[in-house]
Amino acid sequence: MSPLTSPAAGRVYGGRRVCAAWAFPRATYDATGPAVPAPDVSGKRGPKTPLDDADLLASIRADLAQSPFRGEGHRKVFGRLRYVGTHRVGRNRILRLMRENRLLSPHRTTPTPAKAQDGRITTDAPSVRWATDGATVWTLDDGWPWLFTTIEHRNAECLGHHVCKRGVRFAAYEPVAQALTHVFGTRATGAARGVELRHDHGSQYLADYFQGQSHFHAFKPRFAFGGEPETNGVVERFNRTLKEQIIHGRTYRNRAELAAAVTAFVATYNREWRLEKLRYQTPLEARRAHQASSFLAA
Numbered sequence: 001m002s003p004l005t006s007p008a009a010g011r012v013y014g015g016r017r018v019c020a021a022w023a024f025p026r027a028t029y030d031a032t033g034p035a036v037p038a039p040d041v042s043g044k045r046g047p048k049t050p051l052d053d054a055d056l057l058a059s060i061r062a063d064l065a066q067s068p069f070r071g072e073g074h075r076k077v078f079g080r081l082r083y084v085g086t087h088r089v090g091r092n093r094i095l096r097l098m099r100e101n102r103l104l105s106p107h108r109t110t111p112t113p114a115k116a117q118d119g120r121i122t123t124d125a126p127s128v129r130w131a132t133d134g135a136t137v138w139t140l141d142d143g144w145p146w147l148f149t150t151i152e153h154r155n156a157e158c159l160g161h162h163v164c165k166r167g168v169r170f171a172a173y174e175p176v177a178q179a180l181t182h183v184f185g186t187r188a189t190g191a192a193r194g195v196e197l198r199h200d201h202g203s204q205y206l207a208d209y210f211q212g213q214s215h216f217h218a219f220k221p222r223f224a225f226g227g228e229p230e231t232n233g234v235v236e237r238f239n240r241t242l243k244e245q246i247i248h249g250r251t252y253r254n255r256a257e258l259a260a261a262v263t264a265f266v267a268t269y270n271r272e273w274r275l276e277k278l279r280y281q282t283p284l285e286a287r288r289a290h291q292a293s294s295f296l297a298a
Contacts (some may be wrong), residue, residue: 079280157283172204
């Protein structure tokens with residue numbers, strides 16, 4: 001009706017006047033042009049998306065069902081649908097649907113006040129800073145075995161892990177040695193020259209053996225701030241993810257069973273765990289992308 005001429009005024013009605021008289025959204029009019037169907041003011045305003053809420057909810061449920069991880073939030077679902085499945089959907093819309101249908105992660109807790117340490121702990125390139133830490137896990141036959149891990153700060157990739165009966169200094173350095181072999185292919189003198197090694201003030205890391213091996217491989221020691229574990233937040237976050245996925249709610253018979261579960265999880269994590277800070281790439285995808293860009297720059 002907008003291109004028609006008013007018989008009384010002798011002027012074209014125009015899109016603005018017609019939309020105002022019909023209470024029709026201007027955004028929908030501009031998106032579809034003058035030839036639009038009769039206005040439906042009962043539905044969602046604005047341009048219509050390819051997926052309605054019912055289809056999008058079905059896609060969300062399918063994505064959560066095929067994910068190998070538990071307790072993932074709306075950001076991971078958005079990343080996979082948007083960047084892997086190429087669905088042009090909004091993150092807030094996914095959050096709304098997951099909240100309405102009780103699909104949000106049950107692991108979220110009340111936010112805590114920010115600490116004094118608010119500096120940036122991630123890096124712009126790999127092999128600039130690594131982090132290592134330990135944790136204990138209950139088993140029926142072996143009590144509390146120790147789990148030590150070493151993580152790359154750039155892409156949160158797990159470079160080494162070790163499950164042992166006693167959390168002594170030798171066991172604490174084992175995942176660091178694995179990381180040297182994995183990244184540099186050697187454990188020779190000075191193999192890690194220029195790489196920072198971040199850890200806390202635990203007795204294993206202050207021991208002469210650990211510090212001596214670190215110096216032998218030419219690491220730069222970087223201690224986490226006392227009382228502020230977020231300065232070692234990369235490896236702390238990985239340990240939390242590991243516990244949420246394979247430790248909480250499960251009981252392992254012995255250390256060997258626990259070690260097998262950790263090994264399987266680390267392989268799946270490096271290959272399939274997508275991080276928002278990496279633009280929803282996995283750790284391995286981020287490493288390959290950086291290697292490709294470095295090769296082209298050279």
